[in-house]
Amino acid sequence: MMLKENKGLVFDIQSYSVHDGPGCRTLVFLSGCPLRCQWCANPEGWEYRRRPMLRMSKCVHLSQGCTRCLRACPFEAISRYSDGTGIMINWTICASCETMECTEACLHEALVVCGKWISESELMRILNRDRNFWGARGGVTFSGGEPFLQRDFILAVLKKCKEAYIHTAVETTAYTDRDFLLQAMKYIDFAFIDIKHMDPERHKEKTGVTNEIILANIVALVTSHWPGRLVIRMPVIEGFNDSEDNIIATADFMKKVGLKEINLLPFHRLGESKWRQLGMDYPYSEKEGIPEEVLGPLQDIFLERDILCYVGHDTPF
Ligand code: SF4
Numbered sequence: 446m447m448l449k450e451n452k453g454l455v456f457d458i459q460s461y462s463v464h465d466g467p468g469c470r471t472l473v474f475l476s477g478c479p480l481r482c483q484w485c486a487n488p489e490g491w492e493y494r495r496r497p498m499l500r501m502s503k504c505v506h507l508s509q510g511c512t513r514c515l516r517a518c519p520f521e522a523i524s525r526y527s528d529g530t531g532i533m534i535n536w537t538i539c540a541s542c543e544t545m546e547c548t549e550a551c552l553h554e555a556l557v558v559c560g561k562w563i564s565e566s567e568l569m570r571i572l573n574r575d576r577n578f579w580g581a582r583g584g585v586t587f588s589g590g591e592p593f594l595q596r597d598f599i600l601a602v603l604k605k606c607k608e609a610y611i612h613t614a615v616e617t618t619a620y621t622d623r624d625f626l627l628q629a630m631k632y633i634d635f636a637f638i639d640i641k642h643m644d645p646e647r648h649k650e651k652t653g654v655t656n657e658i659i660l661a662n663i664v665a666l667v668t669s670h671w672p673g674r675l676v677i678r679m680p681v682i683e684g685f686n687d688s689e690d691n692i693i694a695t696a697d698f699m700k701k702v703g704l705k706e707i708n709l710l711p712f713h714r715l716g717e718s719k720w721r722q723l724g725m726d727y728p729y730s731e732k733e734g735i736p737e738e739v740l741g742p743l744q745d746i747f748l749e750r751d752i753l754c755y756v757g758h759d760t761p762f
């Protein structure tokens with residue numbers, strides 16, 4: 446008798462990553478996130494559902510007169526701009542669309558679906574294929590979205606990874622149920638957890654949630670004597686979390702809890718085009734990226750407290 450398998454919703458799988466854990470790794474991006482960070486580089490992973498994305502740079506409506514998606518949509522959610530500058534989508538209608546027939550009609554990959562259902566065994570097949578390229582130290586990193594949102598799926602896959610002696614890493618917000626977090630972490634060797642701001646209200650202003658659950662979960666993980674390696678990550682956003690006060694508060698929290706490593710990630714605008722492709726306004730379109738050199742004084746605050754502080758992709762694995 447075949448046992449019923451969990452399926453997970455995954456919006457990307459990338460092989461050969463070298464920045465998200467030790468060695469060469471396969472990154473698995475799971476859909477669904479409880480946070481709404483305004484600088485998010487992967488907004489296509491926010492929702493726990495499949496959704497359409499429109500890449501206008503690939504659309505041939507203007508150059509070739511294509512109207513295939515307009516004709517395919519059963520809900521008339523796609524129309525032409527009256528000034529003839531292209532096509533537009535009524536994203537509110539699309540939010541409840543299950544079929545996404547428009548994406549099948551598009552022959553130019555301008556309209557695509559974000560998110561694919563994948564079974565545990567399909568994912569394990571991909572990981573077992575990729576493991577030939579990982580070398581001795583590599584493995585799989587689960588990211589997202591928030592990888593712990595799809596609990597049954599991630600737990601089942603993590604158990605299978607451990608049965609197959611695969612090194613496992615996770616990039617998590619830690620905004621999740623504590624018991625589940627501690628249960629899942631038993632199958633994880635390496636973790637990046639974000640601290641985005643130490644002030645609960647400022648945290649909520651830019652991410653949609655306060656930080657109490659996150660900080661308490663970090664403390665719970667450390668005091669659980671989890672044997673893996675934890676590196677805190679902080680996306681550094683000018684004018685939001687880069688004040689000396691906030692950096693000192695973060696460093697003092699880490700020192701008190703016994704956390705030894707942090708990775709500062711300077712703000713970049715790499716996700717901007719995806720916001721547009723999902724029909725959303727990008728709040729940071731006017732903000733420039735931060736050069737890594739500017740983070741030196743912030744880095745010093747951690748180093749003065751004997752906390753190792755890496756900038757950008759400098760985390761040693
Ligand atoms: S996602 Fe659905 S509702 Fe939206 S344009 Fe495509 S077919 Fe129409």
Ligand code: SF4
Binds near residue numbers: 513532556
């Ligand atoms: S089907 Fe694709 S290429 Fe044609 S108009 Fe629609 S999005 Fe553009």
